[in-house]
Amino acid sequence: MSKGGAHIDCCECLVASRSVWAGIDRPCFEMLGKGLSRREYGSGQVVFLQGDPNAGIYCVRAGMIAIRRTDANGNSALLKLAYPGDTLGYRSFFEGNEHRSSAEAIGPAVVCRVARRTLLAAIAESPALNRCFVSRAVSDAENAYNTLTRQVALSNRGRLCQVLVDLTARHGYRDDDGSDLLHLPITRRDLAAMIGTRHETVSRIMARLEKEGLAAFSGRMVRIPRLDALVASMEAELNG
Amino acid sequence: MSKGGAHIDCCECLVASRSVWAGIDRPCFEMLGKGLSRREYGSGQVVFLQGDPNAGIYCVRAGMIAIRRTDANGNSALLKLAYPGDTLGYRSFFEGNEHRSSAEAIGPAVVCRVARRTLLAAIAESPALNRCFVSRAVSDAENAYNTLTRQVALSNRGRLCQVLVDLTARHGYRDDDGSDLLHLPITRRDLAAMIGTRHETVSRIMARLEKEGLAAFSGRMVRIPRLDALVASMEAELNG
DNA sequence: CGCGAAAAATGACGATCATCAACATTCGGC
DNA sequence: GCCGAATGTTGATGATCGTCATTTTTCGCG
Structure with missing residues (x-):
């Protein structure tokens, strides 16, 4: 210092x-x-x-x-x-x-x-x-x-997707197979504090995204096979 | 014009x-x-x-x-x-x-x-x-x-309370009995669009607030017996 | 005053979430 | 490498919410 x-x-x-x-x-x-x-x-x-x-x-x-x-x-x-x-x-x-x-x-x-x-x-x-x-x-x-x-406009799931997309823009890099790889710079607790929910919910949304094939999580590493699919999945949200 | x-x-x-x-x-x-x-x-x-x-x-x-x-x-x-x-x-x-x-x-x-x-x-x-x-x-x-x-920090209920408090500061006036009276300047749909939920949910939260004695709603008119109680009711929220 | 459209209230139901609890994993410092 | 603390995962449960549908009320305008 x-x-x-x-x-x-x-x-x-x-x-x-x-x-x-x-x-x-x-x-x-x-x-x-x-x-x-x-x-x-x-x-x-x-x-x-x-x-x-x-x-x-x-x-x-x-x-x-x-x-x-x-x-x-x-x-x-x-x-x-x-x-x-x-x-x-x-x-x-x-x-x-x-x-x-x-x-x-x-x-x-x-x-x-x-x-x-x-x-x-x-x-x-x-x-x-x-x-x-x-x-x-x-x-x-x-x-x-x-x-x-x-x-205001997105659900918790949509907001997490958006944050993942944003973080990928700054911290992500391309894997050989064309996937985007992302090393999360913050904890799940902080992710939750960004989108306004709890860390347990973040865990569960991640599990959902993984089941849907939109992203794979392993510790701090995230693999996003198709970033555009993740973006598209936000668009089926609230339509007020 | x-x-x-x-x-x-x-x-x-x-x-x-x-x-x-x-x-x-x-x-x-x-x-x-x-x-x-x-x-x-x-x-x-x-x-x-x-x-x-x-x-x-x-x-x-x-x-x-x-x-x-x-x-x-x-x-x-x-x-x-x-x-x-x-x-x-x-x-x-x-x-x-x-x-x-x-x-x-x-x-x-x-x-x-x-x-x-x-x-x-x-x-x-x-x-x-x-x-x-x-x-x-x-x-x-x-x-x-x-x-x-x-x-990020409040629930739908807390956010609605906050908006009501804010609107009272600008549009409210005192009734003879010391209550605050508020004529809502916007529809419930717009209230919902402010706090990020649906108008049905706004209706239901209002019904809850009324049941709890925190506010009484009649069309666009809102009677708030004790504004400080409404403020206090926001503080029992998320504590992350 | 009356009409039609918009807004609001209410019910039902499935999905999502917060919370508490138990357990597993990771990480930093020694 | 070990240990303890922090972090992450998973389950169960009650509360809240979104959605659809229906009915009632309000509001603007002629």
Whole structure:
């Protein structure tokens, strides 16, 4: 676990160049660099906790970060998975309140942080940075409404299929026989926390999918013979 | 139904002054005013349709607008209700693609629109306008994640209770005996489309709530003897 | 006021789910 | 490699839900 100082240069960060930060010029990056720190996280370690005061904006450099929220009743939901290039904590930064969700490393991860004070100064000077965050917030809202739509329109089974398809897009690879192979990056409990059900139900839906020949599960490995069939099986859902 | 021209002045629009547009100065409003049009909608009329090209950004002046999304399978979800001061269509505006959801008037409504071209020019000139949309997008994302959390963490019953509480906050009024009275602004079918279930189920949950003494339903009227009891009844939910 | 369409309520039934419990498997750390 | 904890699987059972069908009520419009 290391904290970096002012020597970190975002311009050389390939992750940043392909992310929402694309379009930021060198002077602006240099200004941000003054408030930049970097830290490595072990599996399960917390980047920030729901209720913490905002300390700036985080940018995932490596690994995977789970964004969770616990409501007043103690119920927890896994809202999304963040990957390299994704920025975290920008909402509480702009709204000026404490973090509304927690960020937890799933496996080893590296996350940079731009200090709140530095970012405030940079934003006041750079219109490009402002546009950058409009874009970030818009695509985040888009993503949230997409997920919400699925949550409202699909059954548990459909939602699990959708999550499997999404995970395959990011974590899957092709087997020699044309199947898609997927190593699940999260536990079944977390899968359940994503789609709003229990881990037992996830197990049972998986068993159903296996019986239907849509997917084969073995521990964390998933084999999907025909991804299009899995997609098609979601379409026979609620038709309100 | 009328289309207004350049004579509309946002500075005098009380709705705008209390909304996300607060903080915009007169020159900027005057610039926006050149591309402004206003239109009245009857109940059920469509402001824009999912798939339509973006024609600018809409601002609700009066009435209530339902934002719906239909996914590839034909399943429809009611994502949110927009009220005076809310801006619509800003996401597809900034992402530069077609509308990802439809907007439909629930009852008579008045909606203004800033033409795409005008807004593009105004944004290029006004940093304040940019900040304005950061704020808009952030609070929209916040709202979406809040709704998503409820959708994931609560049962149908809990979600209906939550929606009733939310609607009471906006549409409710106090009866002489201290109860909250609420005139439902939407049908039970739409309530079902908000929480992700069927209208029959909504009917039955309402019957259950009535039996438990938490609420009494008579057509569109809802009497809630003790709002805090309704809130409390949500907390005995999933505890993952 | 009356008509027709939409909305809502109710019943029946099979499917799905949450919960509790028991047991098997996997994983991380020593 | 071993051990304990976490994770995953499976079974049983009652509750909830989706679907279809039927009836009642409400609402908009002439």
